[in-house]
Amino acid sequence: MYKISVINKVTASNRGEGRIMTEKEIEGLLLESGAFLQGHFLYASKLHGSVYIEKFRALEDPNVTSILAREMIDLADAAGIAHPRVVIGPMTGGALLAFEVARQIGAKAFFTEKMESTMELRRGFHLEPNEAVWVTEDVVNLGGSIHQVFDCIEGLGAKVSAALILVDRSKGRVKVNAPFIPLLKVVDLVEYKPDQCPLCKQGVPLTALGGRKVATNKAG
Numbered sequence: 001m002y003k004i005s006v007i008n009k010v011t012a013s014n015r016g017e018g019r020i021m022t023e024k025e026i027e028g029l030l031l032e033s034g035a036f037l038q039g040h041f042l043y044a045s046k047l048h049g050s051v052y053i054e055k056f057r058a059l060e061d062p063n064v065t066s067i068l069a070r071e072m073i074d075l076a077d078a079a080g081i082a083h084p085r086v087v088i089g090p091m092t093g094g095a096l097l098a099f100e101v102a103r104q105i106g107a108k109a110f111f112t113e114k115m116e117s118t119m120e121l122r123r124g125f126h127l128e129p130n131e132a133v134w135v136t137e138d139v140v141n142l143g144g145s146i147h148q149v150f151d152c153i154e155g156l157g158a159k160v161s162a163a164l165i166l167v168d169r170s171k172g173r174v175k176v177n178a179p180f181i182p183l184l185k186v187v188d189l190v191e192y193k194p195d196q197c198p199l200c201k202q203g204v205p206l207t208a209l210g211g212r213k214v215a216t217n218k219a220g
């Protein structure tokens, strides 16, 4: 099992060489912080699966968030994308990442808020016409939020030069007008319909979003 202090040292000691953490190291950091959970979970999609990402176990630790933000910036730098004046993330996790990415590159951090069917930039946050901003997001599933953030920014006459994503589990469902740069891609996630879920059949207790236990729906 990875220790955060070890990861930190690996990152820091190699920073001078412009080294980017490997996917394994990032995965280790998320496992260590408790952001990657294994068990029997009910997803927002109503499907079941054995892996659950609780991003706030990573984002609640500023040291971990700082390392992850550094890695996101490195990936954008490696892709040759200029630093923006503003980094924007949707509330809540995306906004926390926007704050830390912005802090490290000397930019401003804005956040979007979910309205009924759209994402909006409120609080007097101002974008210049045509300016290129970075977008940050924690976990992208179906991509609904990230598409809404793009609509919001483009609707205000600005544009996005990079979408920096902590974990992409969208399986290619996201189509945006900017480089889509995930730190980690979950490609082997298996999801089951409840009546076909092997974990249900084994009687493994089902955990809902937010860690609540729900009644096991034993098929039969």
Ligand SMILES: [Zn+2]
Residues within 6 Å of the ligand: 040, 048, 049, 194, 197, 198, 199, 200, 201, 206
């Ligand atoms: Zn199940």
